[in-house]
Amino acid sequence: MELNDLRELMGLLKDTDITELQIEKDGVRVKIKREKFFSHLEVHHPAVHAAIHEKIEAKEIKKEEKAGSEERLFAVKSPIVGTFYRSSSPDSEPFVDIGTKVKKGQVLCVIEAMKIMNEIESEIDGVIARALVENGHPVEYGETLFLIEPV
Amino acid sequence: MKNKNPSANENIIRLLNEGAGFISGENIASTLKVSRAAVWKRINILRQKGYFIESLPAKGYRLTKSPDLSLEEIKNSLQKTIFKDIIYFQHIDSTNTHAMELASKGFQEGTVLIADEQIQGRGRLGRKWLSPAGKNLYMSVILKPHILPQDAAFLTLMSAVACASALRRLTSVPVSIKWPNDLMVSDLSECGHATQAGRKLGGILTEIKADMDRIMHAVIGIGININLDAEDMPDEIKDTATSIKNESGDAQSRTLIAVEILKELDRWYNILLNKGKVTIKDKWLKLSSTIGRAVKVTVMDTIFEGTAMDIDENGMLILQLSDNSFKKISAGDVTILR
Numbered sequence: 457m458e459l460n461d462l463r464e465l466m467g468l469l470k471d472t473d474i475t476e477l478q479i480e481k482d483g484v485r486v487k488i489k490r491e492k493f494f495s496h497l498e499v500h501h502p503a504v505h506a507a508i509h510e511k512i513e514a515k516e517i518k519k520e521e522k523a524g525s526e527e528r529l530f531a532v533k534s535p536i537v538g539t540f541y542r543s544s545s546p547d548s549e550p551f552v553d554i555g556t557k558v559k560k561g562q563v564l565c566v567i568e569a570m571k572i573m574n575e576i577e578s579e580i581d582g583v584i585a586r587a588l589v590e591n592g593h594p595v596e597y598g599e600t601l602f603l604i605e606p607v
Numbered sequence: 608m609k610n611k612n613p614s615a616n617e618n619i620i621r622l623l624n625e626g627a628g629f630i631s632g633e634n635i636a637s638t639l640k641v642s643r644a645a646v647w648k649r650i651n652i653l654r655q656k657g658y659f660i661e662s663l664p665a666k667g668y669r670l671t672k673s674p675d676l677s678l679e680e681i682k683n684s685l686q687k688t689i690f691k692d693i694i695y696f697q698h699i700d701s702t703n704t705h706a707m708e709l710a711s712k713g714f715q716e717g718t719v720l721i722a723d724e725q726i727q728g729r730g731r732l733g734r735k736w737l738s739p740a741g742k743n744l745y746m747s748v749i750l751k752p753h754i755l756p757q758d759a760a761f762l763t764l765m766s767a768v769a770c771a772s773a774l775r776r777l778t779s780v781p782v783s784i785k786w787p788n789d790l791m792v793s794d795l796s797e798c799g800h801a802t803q804a805g806r807k808l809g810g811i812l813t814e815i816k817a818d819m820d821r822i823m824h825a826v827i828g829i830g831i832n833i834n835l836d837a838e839d840m841p842d843e844i845k846d847t848a849t850s851i852k853n854e855s856g857d858a859q860s861r862t863l864i865a866v867e868i869l870k871e872l873d874r875w876y877n878i879l880l881n882k883g884k885v886t887i888k889d890k891w892l893k894l895s896s897t898i899g900r901a902v903k904v905t906v907m908d909t910i911f912e913g914t915a916m917d918i919d920e921n922g923m924l925i926l927q928l929s930d931n932s933f934k935k936i937s938a939g940d941v942t943i944l945r
Contacts, residue, residue: 533819535756535817535818535819535820536756536757536759536817537757537921537923537937538937538938539906539907539937539938539939541732544732544733545732545733545734546732546733547733548733568731568732568937568938569759569760569921569922569923569937569938570759570760570763570764570787570788570921570922570923570937570938571731571763571787571788571811571812571813571938572759572760572762572763572813572814572815572825573731573812573813573814573815574756574759574814574815574816574817575814575816577816579818591907592906592907592908594937597757598819
């Protein structure tokens with residue numbers, strides 16, 4: 457993770473209500489914590505100038521996923537380590553594209569490992585919001601392949 | 608005619624195969640607890656299926672020749688295995704496609720689909736698999752293994768081990784495995800230049816339906832060139848493909864090969880379910896023609912060249928590249944260079 461990435465992350469957090477963010481990528485863990493101090497507090501004892509540490513349960517934010525609008529998206533994950541294919545053969549059309557309406561049980565992609573072809577099906581009805589892996593690229597166990605907006 | 612007794616055909620073939628000579632219709636009828644007329648009807652059905660059954664008055668029936676791919680004999684030989692439900696097709700689009708559909712519909716583990724001909728036989732990534740009638744073996748088995756999805760690679764490895772072991776036992780052909788599960792013919796002991804890369808005898812295509820936690824079902828598709836003649840092969844595969852007959856000079860019974868492969872598959876599947884991953888890997892390494900060789904691996908548009916060192920605990924091929932670094936390969940086309 458580069459310094460610029462960190463800056464960008466902190467910038468992103470500034471205008472949100474998120475106070476704590478933890479990201480793990482390629483074995484590097486980054487934790488960003490912002491504490492809010494209120495100068496005007498409605499308290500019974502005016503003498504007490506307490507810094508209130510607002511605690512918000514940190515939401516688990518997966519890599520490449522941003523908070524907010526994408527929170528309700530459904531992540532399709534790879535059950536095996538292998539190679540990701542968006543179509544059944546190099547000559548055929550991709551199973552799905554961004555914007556494709558999918559039904560539960562519809563094939564989204566194929567993951568190949570040791571010549572085992574694993575067809576990944578959608579677990580929900582929805583629309584493909586993001587495709588995160590390029591055709592022919594390796595994927596890890598549990599890696600997010602698609603984000604689907606439920607309907 | 609509706610088949611009221613699904614195992615009647617197998618039972619008659621079993622009795623005919625057991626007896627050395629003729630067996631009377633009365634004997635068959637009483638053993639199977641049916642009428643002599645029913646036996647006569649069955650015999651005629653079996654004749655239509657390609658069995659040559661001689662009949663002599665006062666002597667009875669004698670089986671003189673079975674069809675080259677005999678569903679009844681396959682069933683009779685597999686009663687002690689998990690493969691009890693065997694479905695035969697004269698033509699089918701693809702045994703794997705159909706088996707995946709049947710598995711989704713709830714067909715049991717151990718269901719086998721065998722076809723005489725595939726109209727759309729296919730291999731990895733939609734590639735065509737030559738599947739003419741009357742020549743080769745095309746079959747798919749449904750398994751529902753209680754193993755982790757990460758261990759699915761062992762389904763591939765054990766299938767290759769089962770096929771190579773069965774073919775070596777039944778024929779004189781020195782079958783070896785090219786990573787991960789191509790069945791090849793290459794003389795491992797010699798360094799003859801003509802055969803160093805080997806010719807493909809058969810392929811295995813495994814398809815699974817899995818989520819993060821479990822494998823719902825797996826279909827193992829096996830295609831083996833048995834009695835395919837050189838003139839049956841289109842130009843594009845002439846130099847790279849072969850068949851049992853092509854190698855040994857003799858035609859082989861598809862029934863016997865199907866039975867032997869399914870028996871071996873039953874055996875190795877049990878080994879896998881009983882935590883025998885190491886046993887499978889060891890046997891795979893013994894039968895492999897890939898390890899220790901200089902290879903070229905094509906992964907989509909990228910080519911890696913190096914020495915095939917080993918497979919890891921997930922079945923991935925470990926390559927040592929020219930800069931001595933190691934690269935693990937999970938999918939790709941392997942060409943053996945020398």
